[in-house]
Each structure stands twice: as structure tokens, then as C-alpha cells.
Amino acid sequence: MLPRLNVCVGRLWPVAARDNLGDVSSVDLEARQIRCTIVYDGPALGGKTSNLQYLYDRTPAESRSAMVHVANADERRLTFDLVPRTIAPVRGLALRFTLVTIPGSVYFDEARRAMCADADAVVFVADSQIERLEANVERWETLAANLASHGIDVEHIPGVRQFNKRDLPSAAPIEVLDRALAHPHWPHTTAIAHRGEGVFDSLRIAARWVARRLSCSIDLQAPSTVVDPRSGLAPK
Numbered sequence: 001m002l003p004r005l006n007v008c009v010g011r012l013w014p015v016a017a018r019d020n021l022g023d024v025s026s027v028d029l030e031a032r033q034i035r036c037t038i039v040y041d042g043p044a045l046g047g048k049t050s051n052l053q054y055l056y057d058r059t060p061a062e063s064r065s066a067m068v069h070v071a072n073a074d075e076r077r078l079t080f081d082l083v084p085r086t087i088a089p090v091r092g093l094a095l096r097f098t099l100v101t102i103p104g105s106v107y108f109d110e111a112r113r114a115m116c117a118d119a120d121a122v123v124f125v126a127d128s129q130i131e132r133l134e135a136n137v138e139r140w141e142t143l144a145a146n147l148a149s150h151g152i153d154v155e156h157i158p159g160v161r162q163f164n165k166r167d168l169p170s171a172a173p174i175e176v177l178d179r180a181l182a183h184p185h186w187p188h189t190t191a192i193a194h195r196g197e198g199v200f201d202s203l204r205i206a207a208r209w210v211a212r213r214l215s216c217s218i219d220l221q222a223p224s225t226v227v228d229p230r231s232g233l234a235p236k
């Protein structure tokens with residue numbers, strides 16, 4: 001059986017506070033895959049589950065795992081793995097993305113913080129309704145703090161800000177959301193997630209960004225190599 005190497009691919013942002021890079025993205029030589037994690041975060045009822053459900057429903061069974069619902073006293077996690085056809089292999093290894101989300105309720109704050117430990121990229125699903133602006137900002141700030149608690153700098157991890165619920169009459173103008181949820185690098189997408197609009201676009205941006213960083217940096221001969229963390233901004 002081929003060894004499974006743990007490497008720090010996808011962890012190319014500053015890692016000063018991290019001491020256990022081996023637990024993150026990994027290369028599975030037997031499966032010829034690199035495993036990465038994309039976390040879907042955002043305010044309660046913003047549309048995270050709708051994103052995952054749509055992606056799951058529209059992905060051929062041979063390109064994804066079964067959906068797993070974890071429901072216990074401490075967390076309620078929804079997750080499945082996906083090997084997107086639109087993402088080119090990196091050094092002959094297919095990219096396998098674990099997509100994961102947890103309900104936005106404050107009740108799951110600790111589980112949400114823990115979930116960030118595995119993040120190679122984030123899709124932040126914002127609720128465009130103007131009355132949810134404060135909830136968006138609060139969760140946005142919590143996301144940065146949660147990532148930081150694992151030594152991940154929100155300014156450097158790949159991510160996408162998805163402005164969801166664009167169909168609703170009270171949707172705030174894009175500029176308002178862009179300003180309230182400002183980020184130096186993360187692009188924004190617009191979405192109507194329960195209909196699937198913008199859902200694959202958001203995933204594609206995050207996944208391509210991770211792939212680009214991997215292809216710049218991964219070196220199977222020297223698995224612990226880390227390159228300049230500031231390289232590789234959002235793909236155009």
C-alpha cells in the first residue's frame with residue numbers, strides 16, 4: 001500500500017501560529033488525490049445548506065461521496081466530498097474537496113470555530129437582505145477570529161464572498177455588502193442559492209484558487225516545503 005503523505009499544501013498563507021501543518025491538506029498517493037477542505041460559513045439561514053444541497057444534487061454520483069449529516073448535542077455538520085471535473089489535476093493528482101457547513105446559530109459557535117481548523121478555502125454565504133446586514137457583519141468578524149484562533153490569516157486564505165438571496169426585494173445594493181464585508185482579495189459572487197444560481201461559480205472560484213496555489217507550491221519530493229505565502233491571489 002502506498003503511503004499517505006501529509007503535506008502543507010494549500011496552507012501557503014502565513015503560518016506563524018500554526019504548529020501542526022500535517023493535519024491539513026494531504027496527498028493520498030494510493031487514490032491519486034489531494035484532499036482539501038472548503039468551509040461554507042455565514043449567518044444563520046443565509047443559504048449555506050442550500051449551496052451544499054444544490055452542489056450535491058447536481059454532481060454525478062461518481063464524482064462525489066454520500067452526504068453526511070452529523071447531528072449531536074454539540075454540532076450539526078453537513079458534509080460531502082466532491083471531485084470537480086472543471087478543476088484540472090495538479091501534478092497528475094485529482095483534487096478532492098470536502099465541503100462542510102454547520103448551522104449559523106450561535107448555539108454552534110464552538111463547532112464552527114473547530115471547523116475552521118481544516119479550511120483550505122472559505123465560501124462566506126452572506127444574506128443580502130438589508131435587515132440581515134448586522135448578522136452578516138457579526139458572522140464575518142467571527143469567521144476572521146475563528147480562523148485566527150487556528151493561526152490562519154483571513155487576509156491570506158483563499159475565499160469567496162457570496163451575496164445570496166439576490167431575488168428578495170429587500171436585498172441590499174452590492175456596494176453596501178461589498179463595503180460591509182470588505183476584503184482585500186476575496187471576490188464576491190451573487191447568488192440565489194435555493195435555485196442554484198451562482199452556486200457552482202462560487203465553488204469554482206474557491207477551488208481554482210486552491211488548485212492554483214497547490215500547483216505553484218506542491219513538491220512531493222519535499223512535502224514540507226512552504227513557498228511565499230503571499231503568492232497567488234484570486235484567479236481572474
Ligand SMILES: Nc1nc2c(ncn2[C@@H]2O[C@H](COP(=O)(O)OP(=O)(O)OP(=O)(O)O)[C@@H](O)[C@H]2O)c(=O)[nH]1
Binds near residue numbers: 048165166168191192
Ligand atoms: N428567497 C431566497 N431564499 C433562499 C435563498 N437561498 C436559500 N434560501 C432559503 O433560505 C432558507 C435558509 O436556507 P439554508 O440553506 O437552510 O440556510 P443555512 O445558511 O444553511 O441556515 P442555517 O444552517 O440554519 O444557518 C431556506 O428556506 C432556503 O430555501 C435565496 O437565494 N433566495
Ligand SMILES: [Mg+2]
Binds near residue numbers: 048049050101104
Ligand atoms: Mg444549514
